[in-house]
Amino acid sequence: MPPVRRSLVRVLPLLLSVLLAGCGAPAPRDTAEREVRAAVAAWARTPPAQLAGIPLEDWAYEVSAVRRSGAAATVRAELRYRLGGYDAAAAVSAREVSLAREDGRWLVTGDRAAPGALPQLWDQGPVTVVRGAHSLVLGAGRDPAALSAIAAEADRAVPAVSAAWPGPWAGRAVVLVPGSLERMAQLLGRPAAEYRGMGAVTTGRVGAAPAPADRVVVNPEGWAELSAEGRRVILAHEVTHVATRAATTATTPLWLSEGFADWAAYRGTPATPEQAAPALARAVRRGEVPGELPRAQDFAFGGDPEALARAYEGAWLACRTVAERWGEAALVDLYGRAGREPWPVAVRGALGIDPQELTKDWQEALREQFR
The missing domain is CATH 3.10.450.540 (Nuclear Transport Factor 2; Chain: A,)
Structure with missing residues (x-):
């Protein structure tokens, strides 16, 4: 027995060195x-x-x-x-x-x-830089004057969003302006058809606190079709998504995220529900009051444009109803809670009612508004 034991003592270190050399050492680079x-x-x-x-x-x-x-x-x-x-x-x-x-x-x-x-903007050509008071606009193949106008719009949007959303955020916006709809789609990695008719979108991951590198990406073709008021609303909407990114998670209802962004964009403007929600007004007057708050699939592009418009308008009016009946602070509280609590708990905590009651209050507000 002793000789065997001595042999093991001699062999084990050798085996161990071979195993370590084979498993742990990186392959040498030439x-x-x-x-x-x-x-x-x-x-x-x-x-x-x-x-x-x-x-x-x-x-x-x-x-x-x-x-x-x-x-x-x-x-x-x-x-x-x-x-x-x-x-x-x-x-x-x-x-x-x-x-x-x-x-x-x-x-x-x-x-x-x-x-x-995904490519970077500079992969699409030389980049022109315009700095605003609260914004940085980067454009590829775009007229500097057009970029300056977008920077001015972003500079108006940022303070308006900060007034609506008191939560912490950078208070600055980065706007990318590619040369065409197709180039916009390349930056986002999606088919161009998904963005046709849209003025702008926002990139970024939800729940990243703070948002690391959000970008507002402008569709130059859709932007050109907007009125001055439409451009103001669209950019404020997208900047709101930037501001609320850290408070937005997978549990946040999409209608609340989109409705809050529109609420912040329209807040302080003379726009009436009749003016800002024409598709929903027509439906309610036909007796088609929605049976529930907009679902996530209702916001999908590529389908019925009237149905999509009703989803956004309904979401905005739901947030407007909360702000008018419970106060703006309650709406902000609801948004924050919705990102970290189950929806029924968030509604009860912020408004003191159940989700079903919130839906009924919203439906009642629609009937009163669009008689």
């Missing part, structure tokens, strides 16, 4: 790969010259994979950056960087969105 990574690191130390004017901070590329073929190489990397004074956290973009070996060294020859990843 010289060429190290040179490619070093070339990308050197190239990425500063943003490209064509982005001058954009307040970029913390600009960095993190290489995740290198693929070489002779004198060419392709790098998969993650770009991280912040817009200084606007972003609370870094925006992230998956990129593909091309390199070529010339005169004994690797040089970067191209940088683009990685396959399947």
Whole structure:
């Protein structure tokens, strides 16, 4: 027995070292790969010259994979950056960087969105920068005067939204203006048909506290069709989504999110329900009072435009009813609670009634408004 025990003592350390070497040690990188990574690191130390004017901070590329073929190489990397004074956290973009070996060294020859990843605005051409008092407008292929007009509109929207939403938010807006509807759709990764007729949309993840890098993206074609009042309302609506992002979660009813954004946009304006909710007014006068508050699917684009209009108008009037009967503070409280509590609990806590009673009060308000 003793000899066997001594043999095990000698063999176990050897086995352990082999296992550790095989499982824990990273595969060694060859010289060429190290040179490619070093070339990308050197190239990425500063943003490209064509982005001058954009307040970029913390600009960095993190290489995740290198693929070489002779004198060419392709790098998969993650770009991280912040817009200084606007972003609370870094925006992230998956990129593909091309390199070529010339005169004994690797040089970067191209940088683009990685396959399947969303492009950045500057991938669509030179970017024009317009700074407002409360806004930063970035446009690709757009007239600077048009961008200045959008910045002025955003500067009006931000204080109006802050007055409606007392919760914490940055109090600033970043607006992207691509060159066309198709280019807008590319930035958002969705079919262009989904945004046809829309003036603007907002990007961002719900429940990110604070919102890291929200962007309002303008549809230049839809924007051109709007009246001055329509542009004001649309931009204030989208900026409200930016402001309320951190309080909005998957439990927040979509009608409350969209209705609150419209309520904030129309707040303080002379717009009447008759003027702002014509589709719903027609339906109520036909005796078609909605049986329930708008459902999430009612806000889907691509269907009946009248039904979509009634959903948005009904959501706005529901929020307006809460603000008028229980007060604006109660509406804000309801919004905050809805993002962190079950809906029945949120309604009882903010308004002291059940959800069914809220629906009945809303229906009653519609009948009274549109007799």
